[in-house]
Amino acid sequence: MKKILSISVITMTSLIILNSCSPKESEKQKDLSKKNISLKDLYKEDFYIGAAINDYQIGKTDTLGLEILENEFNTITPENIMKWMYVHPKENEFYFEETDKYIALGLEKNMFIVGHTLIWHSQIADWMNEVTDSADMANHFKNHINNIVSRYKGKIDSWDVVNEALNEDGTLRESSFLKVMGNDYIDLAFKLASNADPKAELVYNDYNLWKPKKREGVVRLVKQLQANGTKIDGVGMQAHWSLDGPSIEDIENSILAYSELGVKVMFTELDVTVLPNPWDLNGAAVEQNYDKFEGDPIMNPYPESLPDSIQLKLAKRYEDIFNLFLKHKEKIGRVTFWGVNDGQSWLNGWPIKNRTNYPLLFDRNYKPKKAYNSVIKLKNTSN
Numbered sequence: 408m409k410k411i412l413s414i415s416v417i418t419m420t421s422l423i424i425l426n427s428c429s430p431k432e433s434e435k436q437k438d439l440s441k442k443n444i445s446l447k448d449l450y451k452e453d454f455y456i457g458a459a460i461n462d463y464q465i466g467k468t469d470t471l472g473l474e475i476l477e478n479e480f481n482t483i484t485p486e487n488i489m490k491w492m493y494v495h496p497k498e499n500e501f502y503f504e505e506t507d508k509y510i511a512l513g514l515e516k517n518m519f520i521v522g523h524t525l526i527w528h529s530q531i532a533d534w535m536n537e538v539t540d541s542a543d544m545a546n547h548f549k550n551h552i553n554n555i556v557s558r559y560k561g562k563i564d565s566w567d568v569v570n571e572a573l574n575e576d577g578t579l580r581e582s583s584f585l586k587v588m589g590n591d592y593i594d595l596a597f598k599l600a601s602n603a604d605p606k607a608e609l610v611y612n613d614y615n616l617w618k619p620k621k622r623e624g625v626v627r628l629v630k631q632l633q634a635n636g637t638k639i640d641g642v643g644m645q646a647h648w649s650l651d652g653p654s655i656e657d658i659e660n661s662i663l664a665y666s667e668l669g670v671k672v673m674f675t676e677l678d679v680t681v682l683p684n685p686w687d688l689n690g691a692a693v694e695q696n697y698d699k700f701e702g703d704p705i706m707n708p709y710p711e712s713l714p715d716s717i718q719l720k721l722a723k724r725y726e727d728i729f730n731l732f733l734k735h736k737e738k739i740g741r742v743t744f745w746g747v748n749d750g751q752s753w754l755n756g757w758p759i760k761n762r763t764n765y766p767l768l769f770d771r772n773y774k775p776k777k778a779y780n781s782v783i784k785l786k787n788t789s790n
């Protein structure tokens with residue numbers, strides 16, 4: 408972990424923290440910044456804590472975002488650049504420029520580097536959707552996984568090997584992979600990844616993994632891989648949650664069920680939406696289309712700023728979530744927020760486009776929110 412922080416980072420963070428607090432609170436925060444307290448330092452004995460990053464940080468144009476990243480987090484995930492359609496757009500063409508920059512950034516900042524994601528039905532390259540022969544598809548898996556995992560062997564610490572392969576009832580999703588290759592495609596993906604980098608941590612990543620039926624599906628899947636002698640090290644619970652759900656009890660039951668299998672639990676894509684979603688969202692599936700709600704002020708109630716009452720509700724929700732994480736810290740490998748600040752979150756554009764959401768710990772001006780303070784306070788025993 409990088410131990411020495413630049414003076415400018417410390418100064419910037421002090422300013423940020425001071426600007427967003429009441430006078431009494433700002434005194435406390437001044438003390439925090441003097442002691443150079445940050446999320447990653449406070450949680451360093453518990454689990455990695457990180458953020459998904461995008462072109463702005465990878466290309467180093469978002470300097471304030473980069474300072475937060477360096478000061479607060481010790482693990483990164485690429486939000487988009489490593490998806491199949493970007494990294495392997497044509498059958499025999501790989502595009503590594505962006506990923507190389509991402510890896511260089513992670514190494515420079517001494518981060519635990521996550522690869523996201525090898526096999527996902529969404530954001531797949533068009534040419535893969537035309538493959539109908541099982542042996543052909545297996546060869547494409549081999550080419551894809553071998554090329555990417557070998558290139559970053561020893562540099563990418565953890566791979567989201569297979570993403571979102573399950574339906575809400577725990578059965579396998581009817582993806583093109585399942586249709587063409589049958590159930591074994593998941594096992595093949597994990598085997599290829601483990602052969603290409605035997606030391607990398609290998610994770611199955613999905614949303615709504617707190618749901619009892621889907622939980623059962625994950626347990627079946629992991630047991631099957633283990634019975635085949637296939638290496639799997641973790642289950643990634645994406646954690647795209649809201650102010651009111653899922654319940655802490657449901658999340659806890661999944662942590663317990665997955666860790667009983669002997670694998671680590673990762674919270675890979677944490678964010679908490681504060682906006683109304685009065686229909687059945689059915690998780691985080693990006694294919695769903697809710698265009699008819701665009702521009703409806705009822706669905707976008709806080710276009711200017713978040714009312715204090717909701718700010719406090721969000722802070723309490725994060726406090727409850729992190730209390731649970733701390734209770735089970737020995738079962739948890741990492742907690743990654745899906746974005747650095749609210750303005751960059753995918754939740755401003757999904758499930759309804761052009762809304763103003765507030766799901767993360769840092770606001771649009773890169774200032775820590777009350778939710779940040781509540782996560783800090785859980786570990787700041789000197790307070």
Ligand code: G3I
Nearest residue numbers: 486487490523529530570614645676691692693745752753
């Ligand atoms: O890059 C193009 C740009 O050229 C174009 O002008 C613009 C027009 O819409 O689209 C841009 O691509 C968008 C891309 O994000 C990069 O910003 C895609 O439309 C958009 O669909 C894509 O959304 C991403 C989504 O995955 C689909 O890949 C979100 O940013 C990203 O947060 C989201 O992340 C997923 C995880 O990978 C898996 N788990 C669920 C999670 C949330 O859906």
